Amino acid sequence: MSNTTAISKKDAFIANFMKRPKADLSSNHQSIREEALQALTILDLPTSRDEYWKYTRLTSITKQEYHHIEVKLDALQDEWKVEGLEANLMVFANGYYQPHLSNIIDQNVSILTLDQARIEAYDVVDKHFDQYVNAQNEIFTALNTAFNHTGVFVHVSKNEVVEHPIHIIDVVQGESALVVPRNLFVVDQSAKAQIIHSIVSNGGEKAFVNGVSEIVVGENASVEYQMIQTIGDTNQQIQTTQVTQANNSKFTTGAFTFNGQLVRNNLNILVEGTGCETHLNGVYLLDGKMHVDNHSVVDHLMPHCESNENYKGVITDKATGVFNGKVFVRPDAQKINAFQSNQNILLSDDATINSKPELEIYADDVKCSHGSTTGQLNQEGLFYLESRGVKPQEARKLMINAFADEALSEVGVDTLKEKLEVMIADRCQQF
């Protein structure tokens, strides 16, 4: 009996995705989609009994009804942009491309919608699309593979550098929109790209964004991918980012989450090459009843690599944070330096953090450390500031701000770093 209910709940949820007419795909991509559809018949909606979803209940996402709402945005709000930054701009609203607001400056790279790329860069898409994510075992990835709207395709060829950062703006609008963006970034040997991904709300309510990005970092290449989540208080998002790194490559990423009813980030980095460098950062600033969950996996397969993970959270009211960071060091991965840290400040009695840093080491010549701290603001520091005339509330803000800013050290785009500093400072005003 309970089984039947579970199935119908799942089917009702999937029916939301099926409302949209199927895209006309090449036969190859049609078969990928069909495989995902096949997987969906077997996969179940996760519950808190699944270890991977233990601290995040998905009922608030799965019980709702959604619509595919095609919109044309009039203009971009200034706060969505990065002030002073000249960027290659790709804008989407509810998953639909907004060509009139997008603008590509750099002509030495392919920056297209995924739909365009299926025609214009068929061979690259064919080689990489859906080759890294796990649509067979993960229901939200399968849903994205089967029903994605479109998204951004970036291909940077060997030795090319994208001079201006690529800024993707995903806008959520209307009531109960279902947004399913799919991105693919392929950065070839010795090439370089910086990508900023903003998820914003234009008065959108009760939306669900189910996003997937695949990032391929070629040999000796360098990729920076920074995500800013200001999705709005009633909107929800599950974002899966799958990264693969070849020899001597560098990958830097950050997830900066300012609001959202429920936000879950799955970040999986497969370090397949030797001599790689990986930086993962995150800041989450939560109040009200927000729930933000960052799950990350760094899988070191090869020797002589370095990974550095630093997530920081400030949580107040009845908000909840979840951090689960896993680092695997496989038997061949000798001489690995892996560092992992999750620090949290709880400002109220009802604020919660579930923090679980994990190391699984199968090699013997490695340097790894991990740690998690949860506490209140340093009282001695507060007294020091106040004893110099700083008002108690200002002293709190200074300290919260300083705590969160530490996770910005790897942001390579100066104007973005300044924007994030201002956003963090503004957000701290509310605590």
Add this chain to the structure above:
Amino acid sequence: MLSIKDLHASVEGKEILKGLNLEVKKGEVHAIMGPNGSGKSTLASVLAGREDYEVTQGSVILDNQDLLDLEPHERAAEGLFLAFQYPVEIPGVSNINFLKTAINNIREYHGEEPMTAKDFLKLVKEKQKLVELSGQLASRSVNEGFSGGEKKRNEIFQMAMLNPKLAILDETDSGLDIDALRIVANGVNELRSKDNGFIVITHYQRLLDYIVPDVVHVLYKGKIVKSGPKELAMELEEKGYDWLKESELA
């Protein structure tokens, strides 16, 4: 200017200050010496308003204002400054940003407009010279990674920026080599004026060679048991505190 009367204070239920009296007039420097555990640092903490200290009796008046009624930041705004024995490291908060906030919060307390960026930077430049603090240190995170001497110089720099009526130096000389001591003392001497006062808490007479006090007090078991001219410090250095304890007991 400062008048402490019959001050009693406890920490975790244990009485440390047991009826302390002290008068500091404008333009004066008072040294407070005493053996370990006599209550020197407790006095500094109580005056600055540290949370864990409970005042059970007495009053502390600074220019007609009872400090004990005020929060720590209000005491600072009224012109009190405590140079910490152990300055706190605050990663990520820049010295400059913090001082700007402090100065403007104090100005706001007095109903004044914030200081312009230009005036503020001018003041920073002028005052950091006083303690030979490099511009780089001034703009770094508060005390983070500073040496012992740099931390104490930073305390005096902040004091110079805030220009308090009454400054308390809590064992500012501890852990300083002679060069750092000289720089810190020079900074204090430059700031001495007929309008402000200092309480210098110290264990060692050495500091008082550089910051010459008008009055030396001996604190013992939570009370001032002896006061005298600067020569008293020399006597304490030679004889220790035992002779005082005996005379006190007698």
